[in-house]
Amino acid sequence: MLKPGTARRVFTAAVVAGALLFALGAGSALAADQIVATDDVFDAPSYAMDQGERPTLLNNGVNSHNVTARTKGPDGRELFSSPTINGGTTTVDGTQYLTTGTYSFWCSIHPLSMQATLNVSGAGSPVARPDxxxxxxxxxxxxxxxxxxxxxxxxxxxxxxxxxxxxxxxxxxxxxxxxxxxxxxxxxxxxxxxxxxxxxxxxxxxxxxxxxxxxxxxxxxxxxxxxxx
Ligand SMILES: [Cu+2]
Incomplete structure (x- = not known):
């Protein structure tokens, strides 16, 4: 048996949790994950972003690294890519056009040890591709x-x-x-x-x-x- 008042507290907690989830889902303020490179690995096997976003690449290593999609886009070049940097941060370009899905990438300089995936969620909306x-x-x-x-x-x-x-x-x-x-x-x-x-x-x-x-x-x-x- 629930004590008097418990049901209401449970109900209130559920409403608060629901509102919080709604706020998180609707909020576009959640930025894409930052992709962090060290010598010579990425710091995670996968990274998340919403549609329309462009993640940044942070190079904490001494060697040069980049983010390079493993598939080609409609122009015959990499579907998305970042410049190669030997320190600091840079922006990955081309991800703003991606629709929901999983996209594999690597560092083109260290393709064997530096591989990961970019998971594009169903939230947000993609930027219209150049046409x-x-x-x-x-x-x-x-x-x-x-x-x-x-x-x-x-x-x-x-x-x-x-x-x-x-x-x-x-x-x-x-x-x-x-x-x-x-x-x-x-x-x-x-x-x-x-x-x-x-x-x-x-x-x-x-x-x-x-x-x-x-x-x-x-x-x-x-x-x-x-x-x-
Ligand atoms: Cu690299």
């Missing part, structure tokens, strides 16, 4: 070869940093742009200047199909074909 679109029209081959310029329009559906364009004729690179950033919803006309050898290659043709590929870190590349006559 670009490259569009353009063909034109007069003679004009393009003479002016040595190809112009395309690059649009970003989401914030896309570190965009660059390469124009190719078959396997030969005709020209490339410097890296530029686009905000979400931004569209920009970009001119690719062709190299001297690129211009010469093009001038020899009667017609040509130029491929312009836009690439962006952490996002999928996009290609447009321009037919020149």
């Amino acid at each position: 670009i679109d490259v569009a353009g029209k063909g034109g007069k081959l003679k004009k393009v070869a003479k002016k040595g310029k190809v112009t395309v329009t690059v649009s970003a559906a989401t914030a896309s940093a570190g965009v660059k364009l390469v124009a190719k004729l078959g396997k030969a690179t005709l020209g490339r742009t410097a890296v530029f950033d686009l905000a979400a919803g931004q569209s920009r006309k970009v001119t690719i200047r062709l190299s001297k050898s690129g211009k010469a290659k093009l001038a020899k043709k009667k017609k040509a199909s130029i491929k312009v590929t836009g690439s962006v870190r952490f996002g999928a590349p996009d290609t447009v074909k321009l037919s020149l006559k």
